[in-house]
Amino acid sequence: MTWEPRPVPEVNPETDRYWQAASSGELLVQECADCGLVYHYPRSLCPDCFSEKVEWREASGRGEVYSYSTARTMSGWPEDDLPLVVAYVELDEGPRIMTNIDADPEDVAIGARVEVRFVDTEDEDVSIPVFVPADA
Amino acid sequence: MTEREPAYIAGAFEHPTREAPDKSTMQLHAEVAKGALADAGLSKDDVNGLFTAGVPEYQSGLSPLVIADYLGIDASYVDTTDYGGSSYIAHVGHAVSAIRDGKCDVALITLAGRPRSRGQATGSGAREIRTVQDSFERIYGATNITMYGMAAQRHMHEHGTTAEQLAEIRVAASQHAQYNDDAMFQDPVTVEDVVESRVVADPLHLLDCCVISDGGGALVLVSEDVRDDLDREAVEVLGHGEAPSHHDAGRIDITRTGAESSGERAFAEAGLGPADIDYASIYDSFTITVLEAIEDLGFCEKGEGGEFVEGGTLQAPDGDLPFNTDGGGLCSNHPANRGGMTKVIEAVRQLRGEANPEVQVDADIALAHGTGGSIATRHGAATVVLGGEGR
Numbered sequence: 001m002t003w004e005p006r007p008v009p010e011v012n013p014e015t016d017r018y019w020q021a022a023s024s025g026e027l028l029v030q031e032c033a034d035c036g037l038v039y040h041y042p043r044s045l046c047p048d049c050f051s052e053k054v055e056w057r058e059a060s061g062r063g064e065v066y067s068y069s070t071a072r073t074m075s076g077w078p079e080d081d082l083p084l085v086v087a088y089v090e091l092d093e094g095p096r097i098m099t100n101i102d103a104d105p106e107d108v109a110i111g112a113r114v115e116v117r118f119v120d121t122e123d124e125d126v127s128i129p130v131f132v133p134a135d136a
Numbered sequence: 137m138t139e140r141e142p143a144y145i146a147g148a149f150e151h152p153t154r155e156a157p158d159k160s161t162m163q164l165h166a167e168v169a170k171g172a173l174a175d176a177g178l179s180k181d182d183v184n185g186l187f188t189a190g191v192p193e194y195q196s197g198l199s200p201l202v203i204a205d206y207l208g209i210d211a212s213y214v215d216t217t218d219y220g221g222s223s224y225i226a227h228v229g230h231a232v233s234a235i236r237d238g239k240c241d242v243a244l245i246t247l248a249g250r251p252r253s254r255g256q257a258t259g260s261g262a263r264e265i266r267t268v269q270d271s272f273e274r275i276y277g278a279t280n281i282t283m284y285g286m287a288a289q290r291h292m293h294e295h296g297t298t299a300e301q302l303a304e305i306r307v308a309a310s311q312h313a314q315y316n317d318d319a320m321f322q323d324p325v326t327v328e329d330v331v332e333s334r335v336v337a338d339p340l341h342l343l344d345c346c347v348i349s350d351g352g353g354a355l356v357l358v359s360e361d362v363r364d365d366l367d368r369e370a371v372e373v374l375g376h377g378e379a380p381s382h383h384d385a386g387r388i389d390i391t392r393t394g395a396e397s398s399g400e401r402a403f404a405e406a407g408l409g410p411a412d413i414d415y416a417s418i419y420d421s422f423t424i425t426v427l428e429a430i431e432d433l434g435f436c437e438k439g440e441g442g443e444f445v446e447g448g449t450l451q452a453p454d455g456d457l458p459f460n461t462d463g464g465g466l467c468s469n470h471p472a473n474r475g476g477m478t479k480v481i482e483a484v485r486q487l488r489g490e491a492n493p494e495v496q497v498d499a500d501i502a503l504a505h506g507t508g509g510s511i512a513t514r515h516g517a518a519t520v521v522l523g524g525e526g527r
Contacts (some may be wrong), residue, residue, distance in 0.1 A: 003275075004291075005516070006275065006277070007262065007264070007265055007274060007275045008265075008275060009265065009271030009272070009275055010265050010270075010271050011271075012268070015268075020401055028499070037385065038386075039385035039386050040272070040386045041268070041269065041271075041272045047385040048385065052246070066290065066390075067286040067287070067289045067290035067293070067390060067512075068286060068287045068289060068338075069281075069282040069283075069285030069288075069289055069337045069338050069339075070285075070335075070337065070338045071260070071277060071279065071281070071282045071285075071336075071338075072334075072335055072336060072337065073260055073336060074261070074262055074277055074279060075257030075260055075261040075262065076261055076262040076263075077262045077277055077324065084277050084281075084282075084287065084378025086276055086277050086278055086282040086283075086285075086337075088286060088388075088390070088512070091386075094386060094511075095385065095387070096386050096387070096388055097272070097386065098272060098273045098276055098278055098513075099276055100276045100277070104401045105338070108295045109291075110289065110290065128275065130276075
């Protein structure tokens, strides 16, 4: 299964490592070596202190649902991907990241533990992190 | 507080259309500009400040040139701040600053668009990847309605807010819209009607969402010197505040909006507080947008918005905080998918005593507030506090 026909990310020099790591089954966050901020999405300068000493760090891939909404209709979206659970997952490392929960909407709740899975795209260097219930 | 030159809204005009298949967007810009200038008693040649946001159907970034060219306006000052529907409330504040600085003395703000005629799936449509953030958000189907749905879901989780409480906001808007002959939906609805309408994106129902309409609106702001020569009742801009709010590197709290800061700034500039507000126009892209703004502007404590809106609080003329007496974006008009302009226009009507008689409030001080963009990723909050002549 590939991610398409859903939209795919535009990869740029700041983000290519994030997508490439995902294609190898790793979820990355960035950490500032100066102020300690762990953040998402990838940026070359720390969004808190503008330090350029930022490092990639592998996240545990686990977290909990911060919030979610189930789209019943979405123009321009593949029909067989609906209903679609769009969510913020708060990673155990801290940042809240936008994602999908690949589960029956009835099984999704705020606070539920989830863990990452990766869906391949037609580009072998790009995979998309999504989450599933942690006991799945 | 330092003494500041006052600046005034002298003209306001809302296009009566809600569906304009036979007009161009630029034509609507011109028609609303003409309407607002006529309302003020000014002519096109008086305009020397030009304010507008994006022109969605035209090349982005060039909107001031497109509009100045089409309208035939020579401006000494231009501002095209664009952060969605609240832009036009921000423009009011920017125009005041420009007038105080002597950069212009007659500022025209216009909005127009035709999403309805173009069949645009405004809130529920997936969009192309354009910004750096889109690659981390839109790929997942982060549409407007799912983003506001997430905010509502989290607000319910943290504060016990209910779907019925959100529905009260639509009920109040619908009560007002029955007196507005131009409103898209003029029939009053009940809480049951709202919560029994189909779910679009949990927990938001169809009737939690604003209308999709063609149309537009315009405002004319003037200096004190210009205002002194006009016959028309003018509304003073007492305070303005803005707060672009964002994902904050992953620390975003989607139960709170930039209204906490924009409201505080606007109230501080005006030397007033929430208790002084007789009428409030609050951008209502969705019911949750209003609920969070009411809390963040300080009309009640955070988390108590649900209880606050129960029992007709928002219903004119007798509620404690009459809001959106034109029916708002929920029932009347949401031209170009941008609700800030009509918020200011209805506040001006209230302060001039020109609202529909059944919903006219005894209003000396009004507030207009906008939440533009997406509440769950990035949005521009903008607030103005306005004063009527009789205060």
